Amino acid sequence: MRTTYQMPRSYELTMNFLKHIIQRCHQRHKKPLRQRKTRVTPALYKGLPYHFTVNCAWRYPVRLYELEHADISFMPIGRAPNHDYAPPNFGGERFLKRQGTRDWIPRRWFASWGIQVYTGTPSERDSAQWHDIDFTYDAICVAPDAVLACIDSLINAVGNPLLTMTKSGGLRFSCRVQDYLHPNTEEAKQYIHKHAPTAENPYHRNVYLEIYGAEGYSCWDARYEILLGDLLDPPVISKEVLFAIINELRAVLHESGPTSENSLGPTFQATPVPPLVPAPIDEKVVAVREGKLSPLAVKRPSPVLCKSENRDASRQTLGLHVIEHDQKTGWLCAVNDAGTHLQFHEINISKSILDVWSVNEQQTALRNFARALLYALENRSELYKNPVGRVRMIMQAFEGQQETLIQQMREERGLWDQLKQFFAHYPRNDDAPIIWDRDMLRFWVPSAPDAKRVHLNEAKNAESKPWLAGNRVFQIRTGIYPMHQILNYENSWDVLGFSAIGKRFFDGIHAEIEKDSAVQHAVVCGERVAEYFRNIASYENARYLSHIKRAIHVEGVANAFKLADVIWIVGAPYWPPHLMWKQAQILFGDDAESLCYDVDMDSYHYKDERIQELCDQNIIGILTQLIDQVELNRLPNKTIVLLTAMPLPDITDRPETLLFDWEDFEVAGGLDKLPEVIAERQRFETERDNLTSESAREKVEQVLGISKSQANRVLMKLRGGKIQRVSFHEQIHCLLEGGEKKTAELIAAIKGHPGAVKNELKRLVDSGEIVKVRRGVYASPKV
Numbered sequence: 001m002r003t004t005y006q007m008p009r010s011y012e013l014t015m016n017f018l019k020h021i022i023q024r025c026h027q028r029h030k031k032p033l034r035q036r037k038t039r040v041t042p043a044l045y046k047g048l049p050y051h052f053t054v055n056c057a058w059r060y061p062v063r064l065y066e067l068e069h070a071d072i073s074f075m076p077i078g079r080a081p082n083h084d085y086a087p088p089n090f091g092g093e094r095f096l097k098r099q100g101t102r103d104w105i106p107r108r109w110f111a112s113w114g115i116q117v118y119t120g121t122p123s124e125r126d127s128a129q130w131h132d133i134d135f136t137y138d139a140i141c142v143a144p145d146a147v148l149a150c151i152d153s154l155i156n157a158v159g160n161p162l163l164t165m166t167k168s169g170g171l172r173f174s175c176r177v178q179d180y181l182h183p184n185t186e187e188a189k190q191y192i193h194k195h196a197p198t199a200e201n202p203y204h205r206n207v208y209l210e211i212y213g214a215e216g217y218s219c220w221d222a223r224y225e226i227l228l229g230d231l232l233d234p235p236v237i238s239k240e241v242l243f244a245i246i247n248e249l250r251a252v253l254h255e256s257g258p259t260s261e262n263s264l265g266p267t268f269q270a271t272p273v274p275p276l277v278p279a280p281i282d283e284k285v286v287a288v289r290e291g292k293l294s295p296l297a298v299k300r301p302s303p304v305l306c307k308s309e310n311r312d313a314s315r316q317t318l319g320l321h322v323i324e325h326d327q328k329t330g331w332l333c334a335v336n337d338a339g340t341h342l343q344f345h346e347i348n349i350s351k352s353i354l355d356v357w358s359v360n361e362q363q364t365a366l367r368n369f370a371r372a373l374l375y376a377l378e379n380r381s382e383l384y385k386n387p388v389g390r391v392r393m394i395m396q397a398f399e400g401q402q403e404t405l406i407q408q409m410r411e412e413r414g415l416w417d418q419l420k421q422f423f424a425h426y427p428r429n430d431d432a433p434i435i436w437d438r439d440m441l442r443f444w445v446p447s448a449p450d451a452k453r454v455h456l457n458e459a460k461n462a463e464s465k466p467w468l469a470g471n472r473v474f475q476i477r478t479g480i481y482p483m484h485q486i487l488n489y490e491n492s493w494d495v496l497g498f499s500a501i502g503k504r505f506f507d508g509i510h511a512e513i514e515k516d517s518a519v520q521h522a523v524v525c526g527e528r529v530a531e532y533f534r535n536i537a538s539y540e541n542a543r544y545l546s547h548i549k550r551a552i553h554v555e556g557v558a559n560a561f562k563l564a565d566v567i568w569i570v571g572a573p574y575w576p577p578h579l580m581w582k583q584a585q586i587l588f589g590d591d592a593e594s595l596c597y598d599v600d601m602d603s604y605h606y607k608d609e610r611i612q613e614l615c616d617q618n619i620i621g622i623l624t625q626l627i628d629q630v631e632l633n634r635l636p637n638k639t640i641v642l643l644t645a646m647p648l649p650d651i652t653d654r655p656e657t658l659l660f661d662w663e664d665f666e667v668a669g670g671l672d673k674l675p676e677v678i679a680e681r682q683r684f685e686t687e688r689d690n691l692t693s694e695s696a697r698e699k700v701e702q703v704l705g706i707s708k709s710q711a712n713r714v715l716m717k718l719r720g721g722k723i724q725r726v727s728f729h730e731q732i733h734c735l736l737e738g739g740e741k742k743t744a745e746l747i748a749a750i751k752g753h754p755g756a757v758k759n760e761l762k763r764l765v766d767s768g769e770i771v772k773v774r775r776g777v778y779a780s781p782k783v
Contacts, residue, residue: 024165025171026140027169035080036221041053052101058225067115072231074115075116084113117130120182127179129181130174133173135209136207150246158175158237160235172218176236195257295680295705301478325583329346334587344586347443351439351440366404426589430595433589471656472656473642475651475652477659478645481501484601485499486526487529487532508662517541520565521568522564523542526547529571566640567640569640574604577606583618627651660678661681664677728760729769733780735750
């Protein structure tokens, strides 16, 4: 909950309040606060599909549309310590007009950890320009009483002061200044400073007060703390009053020196995209490849996919899922557990029609209905709230006039019945699928299924056909790998690049394409991922590059698949959360249980099982149709590499499909030897699963590819014993009871990192608990 902090009104209380703040400034400088990530929730009824709630200060969450209503221009910033700044394109013309939510792509908000507010013209209101007056921590240290007096005068000069503690322990007074814009030059911005030259910089200054006005910006995130006031309601002050107050502080602290007058405007330099250089091969991978080490010694993610013993199990319908969702017409086809097909039809009514009806003086019932509906949809006091309840009440209020309304609607004669059907099907307001986006009211109603659509979808579920000779599928088993896992969304702010696993996929595919120019390849991946695979199309043996969701039933894709020997499907297709939320509302908005809209974008996992199941079924549908286009039942000698562990009916469980880890691919050095490497890894996994408490330690070492001490720990677990973590302290004392020991002997006998063992030896010598006999030799004092 956001709090507006009120100031004490008497002078004595104000001074005590400020003295207490000075103490807190010193504490904050020593122990800064932490940022908090922007929270994303659905905004399914108005304009943008998302609400972004930014923590603009400590315990001060603000929705972005609140900043827009407050005439504040803002930009997203990334995560500290390396990315707590704006996107590279934040300047230029953006300083000339107000910037809001829509001026930045959604990806920026999903990855944001706060904002920066544009000062000056972009955030002006009624000819009053936004200014931030920053009292640095150095100023508080050098002249605390003078700073207190200045701040006290400022907060008493206005009725609604806005005072903030900065992340470093400084103080910031924010205001709008009537008919004034402070210039963006070094001398003007660093308004109070002291010339303090150094050997390295003869122009060095100690800056005590900075004024941000023209082409300026200030950071607002959870590391800052609002002490007085409200960010959405800064005070307005005159230029004369503002400078009369701060000039008193300037008279105390300011000492000018030689200047180097220049503009302090931001520099715009795009961060270069680093070249993609193949990573060196891991030593363990080489050892496994040479047969010197168990494949289980190579660290790999845990599998999330395994073959089902019953092939038909993967063909069963899982709950209620979407078969087809036509984004152009709005039609949505689904099937439930019983195999019943359901269809939902999108209904649209334009604002222009409602506007015409609302001024129709001859048909008063229609006029009053349209006015009431427009008011319910455009109520400014509840602009971003769900309007379903208000519309439902209007329908109930006009129910006695429905016959008249149906007659007066003429060309829209079905609207009343469609609205009645909508509210009958969706008894709850919270999750009913309705959207009002300023010029169109959209909602969905169930309708009788189309026989042709049902027939086509039933045909897709017909019995599987055998694949021709030489056809095979390699399906990764360790992750779904949506776009956010292949691209480094969470940690990439300047330039969106590959994650670690995405880079390994890229390197492996490139190497495989370059290996043999006679082997033809086709690569299919997500739209954003495709940007990084562009140069693959320059290879003569790379036949096609396509986006996963666009590749369905595209003639060029089918032709490319016919020519390709190897088809790479990189990652799972991705739908923005608002599309999944809308599908869930249409299908489950009539459930007794409300929907939960929480989503982890990194793993692309929805907290609500119904939404997650919809997402899974959408992914399965696209991938299945994509593989169907390869026509494995008609064309021979095709290899499909499926880099997502989503279980696919009639594909995953086939004997021609081999489940693999990317580590298997790296050990094999490509596709040629991959089946043999998979078989070898499976053999070791079987041996691992057959290990018992009676197994020899050497056998455990050999099967798992681990050290002697690690093997002992595994055997202890198998024997049901609890592994007691014996401290270095105890182990060293126990070993030294038998006499002097060399450092190498102690390290070999103790379970732990050699450096940590040496540190403990030094500590024990310094404390007198053990004796250093000579260099590298230790003994117990008792012995």
